Amino acid sequence: MRRIALLSFLLSLSAFQLFAQSGKFEFEETSYDFGNIHEGNGKVSHEFKFTNKGSAPLLITNIVPSCGCTSPTYPKEAVAPGQSAIIKAEFDPLGRPGDIHKTLTIEANTEPATTVLYITGMVIPKPKSLAEEFPDSLGSIRLASRYMSLGGITNKEPVTKEFGVYNDGDAAVTFKPVEGLDKHMKVDFEPIILQPKQKGIIRITYDAKAKNDFGGVTDNFQLVSDDKNGTKTAITVNATINEYFPPMDEVQIEQSPRLEFSKTVHDFGSVKSDKIVTTEFEFTNTGKQDLIIRKVKSNCSCIVTTPPKTAIKPGAKGKIKVSYNSAGREGAESKTVTVYSNDPRGANQALVIRMKVGQE
Structure with a gap:
């Protein structure tokens, strides 16, 4: 038992000494606002000065920018305790008009192991020719x-x-x-x-x-x-x-029609070439006014849809028939059918059909 206790003490002492010998950043500032940056004037940069306030040399192993538009330059050698150094952040405004909020995440032998620097500004677009x-x-x-x-x-x-x-x-x-x-x-x-x-x-x-x-x-x-x-x-x-919907309060929305599908995805599985397959998407009007299907549109000419032609009463059900023609198509396919209705909570709803088209 005494040996185990001694071993635990030595391990704890070693960990304490390792922690005590970490480097420690003390920056003059950790954020910088460039203000207005004129895109046509090219890159801008700022230097973040820091001092190592730790008891061991401070080694920066990496700096990760949040954007490829930002490039860091930093000392590759360890910074001795009490010594100062600079991390340079360079920002390229080309093609990035408007507000910018970028970060540089520093990885080093510090506690915590990462430190974040921030740069902000407003990129003024260059006049176009x-x-x-x-x-x-x-x-x-x-x-x-x-x-x-x-x-x-x-x-x-x-x-x-x-x-x-x-x-x-x-x-x-x-x-x-x-x-x-x-x-x-x-x-x-x-x-x-x-x-x-x-x-x-x-x-x-x-x-x-x-x-x-x-x-x-x-x-x-x-x-x-x-x-x-x-x-x-x-x-x-x-x-x-x-569809245009005027501003509604919660009571008005609750009184409106509501389109709810029993399923929104159908997988046909394997489909032979030059084959027409069909499925139906069943829905219910769970609202309190008549539901009108305004339009049903697909993203492929290979799809034919048959929506209901009359209004659906509250509590009533309806079906949208979807047929897929595999002629001239091959491999895994996923197609979308969009249903437009007078439901203010879901005026545009997507139905998806999937299949794998092959010769067999």
Whole structure:
């Protein structure tokens, strides 16, 4: 027993001595705010000065930055007790506009074994050149892109979004009225005559209610002008349409329809090539008003859906039939069917079907 007690004492003493001989950071500061950082001016750096207040040489084994945009430089040799050294943090603002919050995690023979330094700031984007602002060249006309995104919109009311256009030619360009548009979209130009080296606006007004669709939608129009270097270009307009719900309190939400599926995933398992397989997703309206399935859309032309055509009363059940055609397909597949409804708690719900397509 006495030997065991002596051994325990010696081990404890050894651990105490090891701890006592650790290095110890004492930084003048552990965080630094660069303030405004101008992206066009290149990299910025700051030096964090520290002193080893421990009883043993302090050895930094690694510094891990939270981002590849931040590079640390630190002493590779041990810093003796009482001596000072510097850790340099260099930040590259290129392509990182806005607020920054970065860390440098130092690994060393200290207690605790890691120490964190912080850098913050605000990156001011560099002014874009005309080529950067309008990279898509259509003859003399330049656009940011011939693919114009309206982003997420609702069917509450028409929305308008403006897209820049630039005349890079040496002659004025006159835009022609856009023809063949459906009633849900309108396109205007300002000004109609765009002088050389002048910026203008293409204004798109979109009525999602008149479109009568949900989810991702695409429309096209022809941009026509008297530009001698390019008179006609197809422009694509994208949007994601969602149901509009006015602000509701808890009582109103509780009184609304509610779409609840008994399952949201179906695995067909192995499916032969050139085969059509079908499943049904059953749901219940657990709300207190009629449930209306607005739209059912899939992410593949290989899928055909059959939603209910009438409103589902509170407490009633319904089914959405989903058929998958494996023709021309092979291997493991996962497809999504999105159900759009008037349920404010789950207006867009995803159903997933999986399968493995093969010859056998």
